[in-house]
Amino acid sequence: MSWSQPSEGQPASSGRRTAAESGHPAWCDRSRCTADPASQVDGYRPGVGGAHRSAPIRLDLTTVTALAPQIGEAYLTRAVAPWPCETYLHIQHGDSDIAMAVRDASPLLSALRLLTTEAEAESGWSW
Numbered sequence: 748m749s750w751s752q753p754s755e756g757q758p759a760s761s762g763r764r765t766a767a768e769s770g771h772p773a774w775c776d777r778s779r780c781t782a783d784p785a786s787q788v789d790g791y792r793p794g795v796g797g798a799h800r801s802a803p804i805r806l807d808l809t810t811v812t813a814l815a816p817q818i819g820e821a822y823l824t825r826a827v828a829p830w831p832c833e834t835y836l837h838i839q840h841g842d843s844d845i846a847m848a849v850r851d852a853s854p855l856l857s858a859l860r861l862l863t864t865e866a867e868a869e870s871g872w873s874w
């Protein structure tokens with residue numbers, strides 16, 4: 748499995764304002780964002796706050812044995828409520844959508860990276 752950035756041709760910073768200025772996390776893709784902080788001003792109203800959402804990244808799974816479909820997506824979301832909310836990493840593959848808090852995903856991804864780095868070093872292959 749490899750991770751790749753989405754569509755080329757879009758500048759990485761394309762005039763983005765900082766999160767503090769815009770109210771959106773830096774990773775939020777405004778075209779996918781449904782966040783409506785104004786809906787929460789008078790207190791929590793479940794189901795109407797929307798969520799910030801990142802652009803998906805394409806997961807090329809063509810090298811994974813016996814797995815179909817061979818393309819997946821990963822993206823971030825963060826719900827909107829009057830209190831701070833967790834940011835979640837979603838990994839979609841076929842009908843499956845795995846979601847985990849970024850704070851839980853980060854150590855897992857670091858452990859996987861360490862594991863594969865050790866295997867690459869042992870193989871003597873350089874990429």
Ligand SMILES: [Zn+2]
Nearest residue numbers: 771775780799
């Ligand atoms: Zn947003």
